[in-house]
Amino acid sequence: MNQEITLNLDIFAEQFLNIEESLQDIFASRVPLVQDIGRHALLKQGKRLRPLIFVLSCRLCNYGGKDIYALSTIFECIHAASLLHDDVLDNADIRRNRPSANQIWGNQAAVLGGDFLFSKALSLALGAGRIEFLKTLTSSTSKMTEGQILELEHTDNWKLTREQYMEIVRGKTAALISSACECGAIISGVASREREALAGFGLNAGTAFQLIDDLLDYTSSEEVVGKPVGKDLLEGKITLPLIYTLEGFEAGEKNRMVEHFMNGQADAEDRKKLIRAVRTGGAISRVRKEAQGFVDEATACLRLFPDSPTKKHLLQLNGYITKRKF
Template sequence: MSGLKEKILGAVKDELLTIEKELEKNLDPYLDLVREIAGHLLFSGGKRLRPLLMVLSARLCEYDDEFGFKFSCIFEYLHAATLLHDDVIDGAGMRRGKPVANSIYGNAMTVLTGDFLLAKALSIAAESGNIKVMKIIGDITGDMAQGEIHQLSKVGDVTLTENEYMQVIRNKTAVLFMGACRLSAVLADAGEEAEKALADYGHNLGIAFQMADDLLDYTADVETLGKNPGADLREGKLTLPVIYSLANADEKDRLLMEKIIKNKEFSANDFKILLNLLNNYGGISYTSNLALEYVQKAKESLKCFGRSETLDILYLIADYASERKG
């Protein structure tokens, strides 16, 4: 498993270095403070998965590497903007093993730096001179905000359905992955088939990625996760392992689970009981299998492209999405 991650990192080492440089270069605020706050999150060891997807997709479409790298920043800035706004929202204490920005700089600065990053993403996108690119970025931004609002409006709601969960993770996560992959085809003018193939790849990958992320909150330890497990539940966020188990539990166990969920101050022992029930009622394996199905779909989406080193890396990333441990 961890071999997969190292294999990918080995194959894209140079690309990740270039992405890092571009992220530094394009940030370009007039205030040093903005660089400091944005940098606190932005340069704290993110995976750079979204810009990497853009760069690799662009290569698949034979788009000029130089522009591919530049425009790939759009997706890391958008991602960082939502993380900064999320931190204000969640009030979470740690991210990537560091205290969250708002605990150092306050909510106000954190919200505004998120706005700045969002604006920066737009300004870079506008440099493409391509209006379809702008439409895609505008729609992604709106979908992400609505996905987050949707999720937030269902906090603590034990009647949340799998369908609604899918709608939430599509908007809050998958549209950005989809955008990163699709945009390169649009920029490269690679045609409808390539655009659809890459959009589907990104979408399915994003769904698998979010499901794996939601699983980690139940299966990983604090070091791997960079935060405490069970954090989603403590915030009242119900994800697929819980939704599926609630739907399939008998009356007695369902009530027990609901009791634990509704008490956000649940003990370590409560969490253990819940984890057992998630395993017994198949919530963990169901989510894990469904993530694998989406990985499979993601790979199949790219069948119109001929075999290449780049394609192989995109396959590896798909495998990694569902298998990652952190």
């Protein structure tokens, strides 16, 4: 893997430009507030991983339809809708270094804005003209919701296991990325073998992406990731870095600390100490190694495809996941 290229997203400049232009067409509404919330959620330079991976999956399968970029916005709309809803559920006031939509317009408007983006995504998916496309997409959104509900159910569950955590990750994050890859295969009309391979690629890459996201919550800074460091801990979300850190504590120490947090007695200094323990106790390298394992699995899924510039780009994007800083 060429690390220099892996870390340089400029190789996707043309795709990003076309995606941005297509997103401009999303906001057709007679209601100005709908347009304001939609633009706030969509036009402030997210990573665009989901539409990009759809475009590359289509290209890998030799699809050259003119609708490729319009269809790619489906996955960014669903992602943005989920973030609007997440910020309401989490009472978040910052998203990507800006006030969140719910902070500006209130919870009700933010939820309805998310509903609008979701309905736009379904409308665009109908335009694909393939029932399997729509079935795959709606299945992934059901899994997303289940993953988010599982996460909510396990809030402040300090006994959360790795297996339970992975079930959450596969649902709330990996399912949509897998769907973007699989829908690229569906619209291209390739055989089931290629379709399954791309779905597996997306599932593994998406899992690695979330592991790194949870790692960055402990290791990065608010200026870089656009949200407070330790936000997951503050919200009672038990993620893999914390699970592995807790495994290294002696039973008595672990029980005292968990009781302290669950009883609401933990303060900012307690959280800082725990974040330090995550950073210094070996959990970070362990999670990064596990994420790399999923990246390697994703790479293996593409072996049946012949070498091509698009395959190389997908592999470079896959390699970027564990190197990213935000």
